[in-house]
Amino acid sequence: MIPTSFNYSAPATLAEALGLLADGSAKVLAGGMSLVPMMKLRLATPEHLVDLGRIADLAYIREDGDVIRIGGMTTHYAIESSALLASQCPLLTKAAGQIGDVQVRNRGTLGGSIAHNDPAADWPASLLALGATVKLQSSTGTRELSIEDFLVDTFTTALEPGELVTEITVPKDQDVSSSTYLKYYQPASGFAIVGVAAHVVSAGGQVVRARVGVTGLGNKAYRARAVETAIEAGQSAGEAAALVTDGIDANSDIHASAEYRKHLAVVYTRRALASVLP
Numbered sequence: 001m002i003p004t005s006f007n008y009s010a011p012a013t014l015a016e017a018l019g020l021l022a023d024g025s026a027k028v029l030a031g032g033m034s035l036v037p038m039m040k041l042r043l044a045t046p047e048h049l050v051d052l053g054r055i056a057d058l059a060y061i062r063e064d065g066d067v068i069r070i071g072g073m074t075t076h077y078a079i080e081s082s083a084l085l086a087s088q089c090p091l092l093t094k095a096a097g098q099i100g101d102v103q104v105r106n107r108g109t110l111g112g113s114i115a116h117n118d119p120a121a122d123w124p125a126s127l128l129a130l131g132a133t134v135k136l137q138s139s140t141g142t143r144e145l146s147i148e149d150f151l152v153d154t155f156t157t158a159l160e161p162g163e164l165v166t167e168i169t170v171p172k173d174q175d176v177s178s179s180t181y182l183k184y185y186q187p188a189s190g191f192a193i194v195g196v197a198a199h200v201v202s203a204g205g206q207v208v209r210a211r212v213g214v215t216g217l218g219n220k221a222y223r224a225r226a227v228e229t230a231i232e233a234g235q236s237a238g239e240a241a242a243l244v245t246d247g248i249d250a251n252s253d254i255h256a257s258a259e260y261r262k263h264l265a266v267v268y269t270r271r272a273l274a275s276v277l278p
């Protein structure tokens with residue numbers, strides 16, 4: 001339970017951090033909630049850690065026209081307790097409050113969670129339902145990806161060596177939006193066995209746009225497009241929820257069989273939809 005030796009840098013600015021990461025050999029440390037346990041188990045043995053914790057400029061939640069910009073180092077707790085997000089994008093505050101425990105929410109970061117891309121993590125489902133954008137920066141430039149393109153596979157993202165997740169952008173809710181995040185969690189860690197984020201926009205009592213993100217079931221979080229289409233076509237929550245596992249190869253592990261996960265996904269999708277439909 002003791003990591004191998006490593007060099008440690010704690011830059012004070014983003015430019016300094018990007019310089020230290022430029023040759024692709026150093027590993028980023030954010031909240032350390034996933035990386036430090038992996039180092040202690042020697043599943044990760046970085047030779048050089050670049051700690052982002054002193055870069056104050058990377059932790060923020062800002063309104064910018066129709067969107068909200070969230071810095072990569074913003075903690076789960078900062079999101080959970082944000083009055084701006086509670087009023088303009090409440091799906092994120094609802095999801096944040098369900099992550100792990102108080103210590104994990106105080107240390108863990110939004111950027112660290114999506115960079116890690118645990119298939120049972122909570123953020124990916126909500127960010128998929130919101131249509132979030134991820135900003136990546138390196139010493140040579142900046143690019144933006146949709147969250148769907150960013151999340152590649154289990155513990156794998158579109159991050160290139162030397163790149164950092166510096167910002168996540170989500171649209172502000174409209175007056176007629178409604179959203180929720182529901183999960184059935186593993187009691188020891190809080191990680192999702194299945195988590196479902198639903199976001200709908202209505203007009204005149206009719207759904208005009210439905211987005212559903214699901215985590216915990218497959219090798220990565222996904223958008224349940226068949227469910228979205230069914231809801232937009234006026235089908236009931238129950239009819240639409242039955243489609244949530246279409247085309248999905250569900251995981252089996254010590255916590256739940258694939259069959260049980262699929263059953264939970266239908267139940268939690270139905271409940272989530274029932275609570276957001278007009």
Ligand SMILES: Cc1cc2nc3c(=O)[nH]c(=O)nc-3n(C[C@H](O)[C@H](O)[C@H](O)COP(=O)(O)OP(=O)(O)OC[C@H]3O[C@@H](n4cnc5c(N)ncnc54)[C@H](O)[C@@H]3O)c2cc1C
Pocket residue numbers: 027028029030031032033034035036072073098099100101104107108109110111112113115116118120121122123159163164165166189190191192
């Ligand atoms: C007991 C426990 C319970 C938990 N329960 C839950 C839960 O219920 N739901 C849930 O979703 N998560 C849960 N987690 C995980 C937690 O949310 C972590 O905070 C998160 O997965 C990683 O974020 P971090 O900031 O700690 O990143 P770190 O652990 O510091 O880093 C994780 C990985 O991301 C990379 N990285 C970090 N930041 C960046 C960045 N800005 N740009 C590029 N790469 C970066 C690191 O190099 C590393 O590979 C739990 C963790 C613990 C220990």
